[in-house]
Amino acid sequence: MTESSSSHYQVLRVAVTATEKEIKVAYRRAARTAHPDHGGDAATFRRVTAAYETLIDPQRRKAYDRSYGAGTAREGAFDAGAHFDAPAAGSRASATVRRPDNGRNTAGDAPVYVPPYEGTDVPLIPLAQARQQVHGMPRKRGIFGAEARIQREMRTVQLLTRQVLPAIPAARLINGLQSPADNSHIDHAVLSGYRLALVNSMLLPKGAYAWDGRTLNHGGRAVAPPQLARVVWAMQDIFPELNVTGWTVVHSPDGNLHEPVIDHHRRPAGALETVQIVNAAGMVRGLKEFLASGPAPNTVNIPVLARLLRGMH
DSSP, X not given: OOGGGSOHHHHHTOXXXXXXXXXXXXXXXXXXXXXXGGTXXXXXXXXXXXHHHHHSSHHHHHHHHHTTOSSOTXXXXXOXXXXXXXXXXXXXXXXXXXXXXXXXXXXXXOOEEESOSTTOSSOSSOHHHHHOXXXXXXXXXXXXXXHHHHHHHHHHHHXXXXXXXXXXXXXXXXXXXXOSSSSOXXXXXXXXXXXXXXXXXXXXXXXXXXXXXXXXXXXXXEEOOOOOHHHHHHHHHHOTTSEEEEEEEXXXXXXXXXXXXXXXXXXXXXXXXXXXXXXXXXXXXXXXXXHHTSSSTTEEEHHHHHHHHHTBO
């Protein structure tokens, strides 16, 4: 990675959790080295100054963090010797990471951190934070908190925490992301290796629903799910090294994981959808399959995780 493509945090060699004091100390150290009067390079000094001016201002730092602006498309590709075979979202094909004389990594294996923390001078995030499987919790947005929304999101957090994360130790759940596509929010994101699932939630009465690709139809009534597709496309552009999909989980009032029933019979056979509309049981089953079949599913991709954590609202 060239210096010009590095994030402000990498330029100052501080973690994304750095305090104001740590940023000031890092800036003074970097400025002394980069200043032309001390034998440094003018372009490097300008990058150091721009990084400091952005990160030391709370509002500018918040805007920078929410832009997911750090890094390049190659940031997650640390192992140049690996061949990643990532099938399209929704595919049942098994993605593999091929290394000489080494078996395939499985989702149930212990997490491997890429890049490794051993020998790292200034990690993007502390190891203790990288080891956490759950980051953030549903909370109020703005002046008024929507109690129904928070309860709905908490159901999804519990579902993911109890039934998905234990099966995939390297999976990381991030709650409450700022959408890069608009001023909305992403309820949840699940990262495992080189796959990212964006998850939003709904609560609907029990019954049978038909999904036609745009609306859920039930008894002559149409219900439009959250508009997640454009967010998936935006995140895919930001993280081209990942396979990004969207999931809308529909909960039932009584907590039955198999309700409501959602039929996809109006969709073309074998069609791959940008966003899956599923009940709770369907999300658990589908999300496990999607994450586990990706390349190196036991990998914790530190640069991507750091960027997602910076994007929390």
